[in-house]
Amino acid sequence: MTITPELLLNFTIAGLMIGVLYALMALGITFIYSIMKMINWAMGEFYMLGSYVQWALVVFLLGADYWFVGIIGSMILVFVVGLIVQRVLISPMFTSGMERRDEYGTVVTIALSLFLRNLMTVLSGPDTRTPGRFLPPVTLGTLPVSGDRFAAFVGALLLIFLFYLLLNYTWVGMAFKASSQNRVGVQTAGINILRIDQAAFAIGVMLAAAAGALLAPVFLVYPSNGAIATVKGFEIIIIGGMGSIPGAVLGAIALGLTESLGSVFISSGLRDVFGFVLLIIILLIKPTGLFGERERLS
Amino acid sequence: MEPIIETRNLTRRFGGLVAVNEMNLAIERGEVRGLIGPNGSGKTTLINLISGVYEPTSGDVLFNGKSIAGWSPNRIANYGLLRSFQVPRLFGSMSVMENMLIARFADFRLDYRKDYDGATEKAQQLLEMAELDPLRDKPAKILSGGQKALLQIVRGFMVDNISVYLLDEPFAGVNVVVKETIMKVIEQMRQAGVTFLLVSHEMASVRRMCSRVTVMAQGARIAEGSMEEVAANPQVIDAYLGGKK
Numbered sequence: 001m002t003i004t005p006e007l008l009l010n011f012t013i014a015g016l017m018i019g020v021l022y023a024l025m026a027l028g029i030t031f032i033y034s035i036m037k038m039i040n041w042a043m044g045e046f047y048m049l050g051s052y053v054q055w056a057l058v059v060f061l062l063g064a065d066y067w068f069v070g071i072i073g074s075m076i077l078v079f080v081v082g083l084i085v086q087r088v089l090i091s092p093m094f095t096s097g098m099e100r101r102d103e104y105g106t107v108v109t110i111a112l113s114l115f116l117r118n119l120m121t122v123l124s125g126p127d128t129r130t131p132g133r134f135l136p137p138v139t140l141g142t143l144p145v146s147g148d149r150f151a152a153f154v155g156a157l158l159l160i161f162l163f164y165l166l167l168n169y170t171w172v173g174m175a176f177k178a179s180s181q182n183r184v185g186v187q188t189a190g191i192n193i194l195r196i197d198q199a200a201f202a203i204g205v206m207l208a209a210a211a212g213a214l215l216a217p218v219f220l221v222y223p224s225n226g227a228i229a230t231v232k233g234f235e236i237i238i239i240g241g242m243g244s245i246p247g248a249v250l251g252a253i254a255l256g257l258t259e260s261l262g263s264v265f266i267s268s269g270l271r272d273v274f275g276f277v278l279l280i281i282i283l284l285i286k287p288t289g290l291f292g293e294r295e296r297l298s
Numbered sequence: 299m300e301p302i303i304e305t306r307n308l309t310r311r312f313g314g315l316v317a318v319n320e321m322n323l324a325i326e327r328g329e330v331r332g333l334i335g336p337n338g339s340g341k342t343t344l345i346n347l348i349s350g351v352y353e354p355t356s357g358d359v360l361f362n363g364k365s366i367a368g369w370s371p372n373r374i375a376n377y378g379l380l381r382s383f384q385v386p387r388l389f390g391s392m393s394v395m396e397n398m399l400i401a402r403f404a405d406f407r408l409d410y411r412k413d414y415d416g417a418t419e420k421a422q423q424l425l426e427m428a429e430l431d432p433l434r435d436k437p438a439k440i441l442s443g444g445q446k447a448l449l450q451i452v453r454g455f456m457v458d459n460i461s462v463y464l465l466d467e468p469f470a471g472v473n474v475v476v477k478e479t480i481m482k483v484i485e486q487m488r489q490a491g492v493t494f495l496l497v498s499h500e501m502a503s504v505r506r507m508c509s510r511v512t513v514m515a516q517g518a519r520i521a522e523g524s525m526e527e528v529a530a531n532p533q534v535i536d537a538y539l540g541g542k543k
Contacts, residue, residue, distance in 0.1 A: 178389040185387030189401035190375035
């Protein structure tokens, strides 16, 4: 294949677009980690839930024209599920004085991911579904772009912007930031950290669900569709630095660009390998990730 | 008069180690009580127990005559009992002013528009008292160690109903000027009705600030009285210098 500047530009734009969508997933993972200091291994299943709710709302209730209402509906529903899951499964480890919470969190969220994936297989069967097309193809400059990808890209950009406003221009956002810097400090200042945890978990899984809902017509809807999203999400937070919000966004864009340009210059068949190569290079140069900081353990 | 803070046979074990052992302490309203003892005597653990960071293994903590043992730290703080840490627990990427306001506004139920002006004014007054007001818009992470200690202390006064403040080594690693400012702040707030429990190794500061001093060793209270009285107590001398075998 001859690589022309136009082709290069097209793949760069495609890489940026998919990078922004990866960012939603990575933001959810890193946001929960930064506040609760635990990894939610079931993030992919919340992505999957988001895609299923989107499909169900569009197919059975709203119709294809109101796909954007479906996105909001998916986010709200998964937010509520997140509140309940955090309260029932996660919160007890923070209220019982338990040591090694991260290990408990790992076991519980892996079990949750298996449960949700199998539950959806039972309820919906293993078939692949699609909510139909969001938008007809659009043209960016000379680049023809799938309308579904473009809609997902714009939706993801909007959500990232709203998340940025929440974190930086509201007092609740300040409380999230303060909690991520010092959990004991906020508690002894009078802040209810359990409520912050619950809200952070619900917002984090809601972002994953938004990614699932936005990408439902692109990557389709089936019980294990969150697996790839989870792997990408974890790649990104290691590239960007654990717990770093800017790291999640820039890491996602770096991954999207690497995959897209690697597909042009080397081989599209190795697309998923490029992310791991980038991850290894970053770890060799800066083991804490692009924006990660060394943690003082004592 | 009923003590504002009282511990009754308060005990905390970590496995086989008894960090605080049957501790009884009563602090009168308006007092600045000193709490001293050699390293490892259980002073910080006692503060962690009173402020809810640790749950007691047994015994009770009474605040205004009400049991608060087992309460969460935020519930205790909102009830008017605050504490500081030896290593200041600030929010480094946030400004000095945001550090002051965060406790006030990080509550999902508040009406920010109604409260904001009054809270900002109060924060400004406290920052002026601590001589930190020129730094109000700077990120907390750029402050010196002493300024961080000061900020942490005055931040506690943003809680409206504060009546007891537990200060863990507020003078550790701070210069003379900041130390004087911290003492000035403590005295002003004592006059405003706040009761203090002051943990410190700085004997000169404790002597100056505290009319009564409690001495801990091996998790228990071994002496109490004026600084002169406890300094002459043979048990206290043994605890600091090592007793005869």
